[in-house]
Amino acid sequence: MQQSEVWQLYAKGLQKLSQLWLEPLWESVESLSRQPTGDLSAWIELLTPSTLENVLQSPKLGYSREFTHQLFQGIDAWINLQRASIDYQLVLLDVWANAFEKLLLTLATSEENHQTLHQWQQLLQLWSSIFDREFAQKFAYEDTLQIRGKFLSASMANKLRQQQLMEILLKLNDLPTRNEVDEIHRSIYDLRKELKSLKKQLECNK
Template identity: 30%
Template structure:
């Protein structure tokens, strides 16, 4: 029997089942999202809104979010399905021939771990560090931020700041001595001599903080993805072990949807174990921290631009909100105090009137 051909045929069927299932949903999502026709229908975004991009507060178009977050998120989860198929393809012939299949599975899983571990690095290199930075910092604000972007572009390629970018948070210390920067675009800023250096350095420091935060975020993402991919590799291993046990007992999986359910169930159980370990929680916390730090650094940098254009900043508006909140609290406390005092005061007035009436009568 041609094991390879038989397995390939099954996998094709499995792949086709997945494609038909999800493309049906996707077609609908595109229509419902307004991609194909406009109709007053239930908005899928109301109930399919989820995804890792919300951590960074970035919102994309409905269809991209839908496709990216539901049926493709995280990418590594979808890729794990391919790993399952590869594992199946690798071990099926050996299992049927009664040969040891475990070493082949281990080898495959090892390859997967290595592949996932290098994924973010590849993405960073392919995209270009500066391109990523400008996307991260200025993508949505191009008209306002173009001059700053130009300045930063020169800075990141002009010496110390560029080195800072490449070395994570520790590189910020190098900013203190980059006088040569002032020969360039910073020299055109029309502010006083000494203050100019100080102000510019502080501003540039904030800009470069975003660079560092982005670099740290990439590191944290890489660690997270590594942890997740390990969990997924374990899931594949356990699913294959489960299938091997079925083979031992002579049982069959005859429906693509049943196989899908088996995979989801084993993967979820395995991931739960992983997610609940101290090591994974630490990696997840690091990622959350990195995302938040990046978001804050981004805001601080943008506020430099807003200030220069005399636009109120997020921080200034929040300060005003805090004042409003504190004033509201004071008003509530005063109202309550008045409410408590009012009956007593009314009682005193009543008593005084009674005494007055009594005195008048006598």
């Protein structure tokens, strides 16, 4: 795969991820977009592949340098996830293939012994038990567990890189980051607890 194709795939994935975080923010500041100088659509363009490429070519200063560094690390994490995902999917495909083969053999044997299944629930239960057994046997091997572990580790690493990149994008556009929003929620929660405690004290002093 060409480097440009890898970049386009990663940029598309990042754009989809950003929608989960940016859409609620967009709704909260939608009124500002109606003002003459409040058009916020420009910062959305930062998430397009062409704009991201321009950012990479800009001078590496401040947030730009941090963004470029995190972006390259994010691409590496995404590539590692794709590789680990392929290896893990091949393992699961092998489990499904073996389970399906044994299901057909079991059904053929049951037919010969005049033990035909008459309800779809019976077929589903048989299929589930065979798959569970095949899955347990497959993941009893150390090499298979390592493949699964690499996939989970790569998935968490990619998620972390995406979050770090989104933090920088939000800071670049003077929007609250997830950590800042979480801190606000914690402060509100603490204030509510303190207010509730003060109300109880006032009631006791009456």
